[in-house]
Every structure is written in C-alpha cells, then in structure tokens.
Amino acid sequence: xxxxxxxxxxxxxxxxxxxxxxxxxxxxxxxxxxxxxxxxxxxxxxxxxxxxxxxxxxxxxxxxxxxxxxxxxxxxxxxxxxxxxxxxxxxxxxxxxxxxxxxxxxxxxxxxxxxxxxxxxxxxxxxxxxxxxxxxxxxxxxxxxxxxxxxxxxxxxxxxxxxxxx
Numbered sequence: 001x002x003x004x005x006x007x008x009x010x011x012x013x014x015x016x017x018x019x020x021x022x023x024x025x026x027x028x029x030x031x032x033x034x035x036x037x038x039x040x041x042x043x044x045x046x047x048x049x050x051x052x053x054x055x056x057x058x059x060x061x062x063x064x065x066x067x068x069x070x071x072x073x074x075x076x077x078x079x080x081x082x083x084x085x086x087x088x089x090x091x092x093x094x095x096x097x098x099x100x101x102x103x104x105x106x107x108x109x110x111x112x113x114x115x116x117x118x119x120x121x122x123x124x125x126x127x128x129x130x131x132x133x134x135x136x137x138x139x140x141x142x143x144x145x146x147x148x149x150x151x152x153x154x155x156x157x158x159x160x161x162x163x164x165x166x
Contacts, residue, residue, distance in 0.1 A: 016110045017075035020046055020067045030073050032059050034081070036106045038088040079112050085136060091146035092118055094134045101131070102147055 014020065014031055021028045029046030036042055044067060045059040084106050086092060093100040105117035114136040124130050 014044060014064065014067065014069070015075040015078070016081065016108075017073045017078040019070040019073040020044065021070050022046070022062045022066050023068055024066045027060060027062070028070060029059070030110075031075075032110050033061070034108045035061055036084075036108075038104045078110055081108055082112070082114075084108075084114055084116075086116060086139060086141060087145070089145045089147045090141060091143040092116065092134070093140045093142050094118070094132065095138050095140050097132075099132050099134070100142060104131075107133070 016031050016034065018031050019028065020031055027046060027048070029048040031044050032047035033045035034042065035045060042064045043061045044064055045061040046067075047059040048057045050057050086103055086106075088103055088106070090103050091100065092103060099118065099120065101118040101120035103116045104119050107115045107117070109115070115133045116136065116139060117131055117133050120130040120132075122130055
C-alpha cells in the first residue's frame, strides 16, 4: 500500500547535490530535484555541468533505480530535506491565481523550495487535464485526502526534461 507518511522523504542513499550517473544512458549530473509521484515512484533530476557559464543545460529526470553515485559533489552544502506540508490526494488552491485541484506529484529542489503538481478536474478546450506546479508557500489546503492516491506501482517511465514555473 502507498505510504502517506511525510517523515521519510528520501528512501534511498541519494542526496541532493551528489554527482550521479544514469546507468542506462551514461548521462551524468548533479542531483538537483527530487520528484515524488503519487504512484510511489521517485525520480531525481540531474543537472549536467555546463560547458559555458552563460548557458545552463537542461536538467533531465530519471528513476532512482537506474542511478549510481559518482561522487559526493557538493551535497555537504545543501540544506536538509524537510517534510512536505501537503499530501497526495489533498485538494488545494493556489492563493495567487485561484487555481485548484488535487495534488498528484511533489518536488523538492536543491535550494529548499517545495512545489506541488496540482491537477484540476476541469479539462481544457481539447479535453485534456489542466495542471499547474504551485510553490508550497502559495498553497491553501481546501480538503485533506479529497481522493485516495493510487496503489504504489513498480513502473516509472522514460527520462524526462524538467521545466517548472515559479
């Protein structure tokens, strides 16, 4: 069954700031973001070193099962991960925009910021779900456990590019 307890945020030996490599692709970078999905999957976004100080390469997200530690990187300088305030299945509202929906994903960044992916029950004009990433500091709780999260699964997905507003 899916574990809803927010006390243990990293069920791995990985830490933000560590240099990691994806064993499948050889992609190497620094652990920049932890991405918790409501199916229990944990992904880590890797920020590659940039060859140019004026151009930052895009971070890519990988399932933790394919990652290995290369070095400690600069993990000793990163603040500890704090528990999330809100849980999967909670109905929340963005205090700035009024956007509201259900939390389906949570992300914790290297700078200590927590974001939540919130999916609205309304569809866009093309009948697709509408979602938004909302910073924790702008979230207002509307209803605890408005829906039950899905059962934990062992499947993840392909590497994905990371893009957030905030």
